[in-house]
Amino acid sequence: MSDIEARPAGVVPIMRIGATLLVALQGEIDDTTVLQVESQLTAEVARTHATGVLLDVSGLSIVDSFIARVIARIVAMVRLLGSEAVVVGIQPAVAITLVEMGVPMGHLDTALNAEQGMVLLRRLRRADVDQSRRL
């Protein structure tokens, strides 16, 4: 495997940069597409042994409770696989809407943009290593 890899096979392309997978959800997204991303991404984490996933949602102008629930589920699945996931780029209007609606998203690791998301991923991985050393 080379260091950078793009696999356009599925509906939404998943990029691999080193040990990190990057997925960007964009535009008018339907339920089927979100669910396909969920299964594709978990399969890719297992296949590539990625230690981190960046889920970029900056291209989504609305996130309803269904889409939000699948995003939260993707993060939970990625963690179960032993990897870390960070959701980046939630639009301010979307954040306001989700909080007002009462969708539970507070437990997710989030960052303003992909760059800060990478920094956060590095920190989460380091915390993981520290913890396993202590055990």
Next chain:
Amino acid sequence: MSIKADGSELAPARVVALVDSEADLIHVRQLLRAEAVRAGLGLVDQTKLVTAGSELARNILVYATGSRGEVTVERASDGERQGVRAAFSDEGPGIEDVEAAMRDGFSTRGSLGLGLPGSKRLVDELTITSAKGSGTRVTIVKWRR
């Protein structure tokens, strides 16, 4: 999906869209967004309206008989204020207990139970007309601030 616009081409007074598939959710979001922009709603209010509409249109797919219903989007005006009104109606089984359905966390389908109460928090007005066996009609209004 069929669309009937019974107004002029430039500013349709009222748009009716049939909802019977997942793809129609996207169309409903687009209709609401377009009308919200025309009515002069700010970005946050547009987003809230479109999100509430997405929840309510999805309710049609999940709960209505034959997973089909109708969404009407129109300009709202009360003389002073401008806004958007949208109605989501179906011929489904109806809501047995409207009060319970408006409670956070109440669901008969294993969802988060945020659809109705969550949508209510996103708009200025939300009214439900429903009875067991006679369908459901949910109307929402979002005013320009």
